[in-house]
Amino acid sequence: MVDIIYVLELIGIAAFAISGMIVARSKNMDPVGVFTIGFITALGGGTLRDLIMDNHPLYWIKHQELPMLILAMAIVFSYWQRAERLRESRILLPDAIGLGVFSILGAQLALDLGHSLFVASLLGVMTGTFGGALRDTLCNEVPYIFRKDQIYASISFAGCWVYFLCQWLLSNEALPLTIGLLFIVMVRLLAVRFDIRLQRDPGNH
Amino acid sequence: MVDIIYVLELIGIAAFAISGMIVARSKNMDPVGVFTIGFITALGGGTLRDLIMDNHPLYWIKHQELPMLILAMAIVFSYWQRAERLRESRILLPDAIGLGVFSILGAQLALDLGHSLFVASLLGVMTGTFGGALRDTLCNEVPYIFRKDQIYASISFAGCWVYFLCQWLLSNEALPLTIGLLFIVMVRLLAVRFDIRLQRDPGNH
Amino acid sequence: MVDIIYVLELIGIAAFAISGMIVARSKNMDPVGVFTIGFITALGGGTLRDLIMDNHPLYWIKHQELPMLILAMAIVFSYWQRAERLRESRILLPDAIGLGVFSILGAQLALDLGHSLFVASLLGVMTGTFGGALRDTLCNEVPYIFRKDQIYASISFAGCWVYFLCQWLLSNEALPLTIGLLFIVMVRLLAVRFDIRLQRDPGNH
Numbered sequence: 001m002v003d004i005i006y007v008l009e010l011i012g013i014a015a016f017a018i019s020g021m022i023v024a025r026s027k028n029m030d031p032v033g034v035f036t037i038g039f040i041t042a043l044g045g046g047t048l049r050d051l052i053m054d055n056h057p058l059y060w061i062k063h064q065e066l067p068m069l070i071l072a073m074a075i076v077f078s079y080w081q082r083a084e085r086l087r088e089s090r091i092l093l094p095d096a097i098g099l100g101v102f103s104i105l106g107a108q109l110a111l112d113l114g115h116s117l118f119v120a121s122l123l124g125v126m127t128g129t130f131g132g133a134l135r136d137t138l139c140n141e142v143p144y145i146f147r148k149d150q151i152y153a154s155i156s157f158a159g160c161w162v163y164f165l166c167q168w169l170l171s172n173e174a175l176p177l178t179i180g181l182l183f184i185v186m187v188r189l190l191a192v193r194f195d196i197r198l199q200r201d202p203g204n205h
Numbered sequence: 206m207v208d209i210i211y212v213l214e215l216i217g218i219a220a221f222a223i224s225g226m227i228v229a230r231s232k233n234m235d236p237v238g239v240f241t242i243g244f245i246t247a248l249g250g251g252t253l254r255d256l257i258m259d260n261h262p263l264y265w266i267k268h269q270e271l272p273m274l275i276l277a278m279a280i281v282f283s284y285w286q287r288a289e290r291l292r293e294s295r296i297l298l299p300d301a302i303g304l305g306v307f308s309i310l311g312a313q314l315a316l317d318l319g320h321s322l323f324v325a326s327l328l329g330v331m332t333g334t335f336g337g338a339l340r341d342t343l344c345n346e347v348p349y350i351f352r353k354d355q356i357y358a359s360i361s362f363a364g365c366w367v368y369f370l371c372q373w374l375l376s377n378e379a380l381p382l383t384i385g386l387l388f389i390v391m392v393r394l395l396a397v398r399f400d401i402r403l404q405r406d407p408g409n410h
Numbered sequence: 411m412v413d414i415i416y417v418l419e420l421i422g423i424a425a426f427a428i429s430g431m432i433v434a435r436s437k438n439m440d441p442v443g444v445f446t447i448g449f450i451t452a453l454g455g456g457t458l459r460d461l462i463m464d465n466h467p468l469y470w471i472k473h474q475e476l477p478m479l480i481l482a483m484a485i486v487f488s489y490w491q492r493a494e495r496l497r498e499s500r501i502l503l504p505d506a507i508g509l510g511v512f513s514i515l516g517a518q519l520a521l522d523l524g525h526s527l528f529v530a531s532l533l534g535v536m537t538g539t540f541g542g543a544l545r546d547t548l549c550n551e552v553p554y555i556f557r558k559d560q561i562y563a564s565i566s567f568a569g570c571w572v573y574f575l576c577q578w579l580l581s582n583e584a585l586p587l588t589i590g591l592l593f594i595v596m597v598r599l600l601a602v603r604f605d606i607r608l609q610r611d612p613g614n615h
Binding site (some may be wrong): 256257320321323327349356357358359402403 | 439446457465474548
Binding site for chain 2 (some may be wrong): 051052053054115116118121122145148149151152153154197198
């Protein structure tokens with residue numbers, strides 16, 4: 001299953017890097033800023049995951065083609081005129097894909113290292129949300145995880161448990177990955193589309 | 206002595222989690238925000254300590270009942286009406302208890318791992334102050350450690366040396382822990398009560 | 411070559427600590443704040459480097475005279491009247507020296523641990539820039555790495571490659587270190603002096 005996981009990792013990294021570079025361009029950052037934000041968004045969650053679980057060498061040090069890919073993307077993004085006109089709202093889809101991929105992969109790595117389902121779901125949420133939270137903090141936005149008008153971390157948490165449930169029910173290996181990932185991406189997009197929240201008008205009740 | 210230390214750890218985690226959740230509620234965060242801030246405040250200092258000293262698995266991964274406790278507290282706190290009316294100033298006592306417990310436990314772990322008294326006192330301060338500093342930063346407050354009108358980190362530092370001194374003077378094991386912990390909590394509360402600072406009117410002299 | 415590297419490390423730490431303490435004094439912080447900012451600026455980059463490369467014990471735990479030096483400097487800085495009048499612009503030279511020393515040493519450590527030139531250059535940039543970025547963030551300044559009117563991280567990156575090139579061309583050990591270091595310090599000072607940027611008037615083209 002290494003191949004599927006590596007392909008998913010590439011997709012997640014590309015998606016998160018794009019989300020970071022769109023925000024960096026919309027803040028008029030120079031090429032170094034675009035690369036830095038892309039790098040931190042794409043690799044921040046996995047770095048936190050690997051440090052917490054003592055999983056060395058870090059995945060982007062073992063696979064140095066990953067930071068190279070981000071560097072190439074940053075060069076294209078910095079000198080490509082159309083990227084400048086992308087509005088920040090365009091990060092929704094790449095961010096949802098990154099959230100889905102890294103939540104599931106973070107949880108699976110924790111299971112591989114022998115941790116319990118509960119610890120694995122916490123590490124899934126951390127892996128999925130940390131890169132985006134750094135991106136938003138560094139670009140002076142309120143991270144999704146702290147925005148009352150958004151559900152974000154709870155979708156990642158629920159998605160991890162959907163993934164565990166499918167692993168337990170199905171003998172297949174690729175299917176639970178796909179279902180968990182699609183669950184997070186679809187629910188995230190639907191939650192934004194239909195403005196679903198955990199709490200309405202806090203303070204008025 | 207493992208039992209005393211574990212009980213102290215539970216107390217410190219519950220105290221810091223309460224301090225984080227009070228701030229999160231006072232900022233009108235949703236239940237996920239309340240859990241996240243509680244989690245980061247309670248476990249941030251110990252995570253930094255364990256990463257710096259390469260002490261794996263991290264204590265909240267080894268003892269998964271600790272994040273479960275925080276999750277249960279967050280659910281109670283989020284749906285309990287009275288928690289909403291707690292003013293932010295109510296964090297003073299739980300924050301002082303968390304500061305005391307984690308400063309002493311961080312320093313003791315460093316000694317157990319063979320570090321010198323000086324390094325142990327630095328790690329005590331880091332363990333005691335980092336969770337609260339993250340809480341305040343994430344909730345847009347100035348961390349105590351950078352507030353001129355408060356003494357905070359220096360109490361933690363002094364408390365570690367009081368603890369080392371008692372360990373050296375007394376053959377007992379539990380007594381130095383208790384004295385160090387009470388020293389930090391009492392001095393912190395007295396410093397706030399009587400407005401004791403390191404520097405008065407900086408810039409006027 | 412251990413001796414040269416240790417002497418450079420001392421110089422880099424003293425330089426970064428001074429830069430941090432100047433900013434902390436200019437923000438009217440108390441002695442604990444001055445020490446904390448000095449400590450984080452001087453040791454932050456190396457701590458990140460050692461954590462990412464799993465290089466334990468951390469260098470400032472192995473060499474506890476380094477945090478002791480920072481503590482002594484903080485006491486002098488806090489009670490020395492003239493330090494108060496230092497303007498923040500005075501950090502330019504110590505910051506450039508710290509950037510140069512830590513970029514080259516971070517890259518060299520990565521090579522010693524068997525990483526590729528590309529990974530080593532990334533780790534050089536992280537080691538060189540992270541302490542200063544923490545300093546600026548904690549003191550409510552925009553980190554140099556995200557300022558459009560400054561080139562900073564790209565000088566560190568270029569300096570690492572100048573260092574690798576000199577190592578490859580010259581059989582000497584000390585000379586490449588010196589050239590790489592001087593390259594970064596000189597280019598940084600010249601870039602500020604002559605206002606060299608990567609991008610002019612972003613948004614107007």
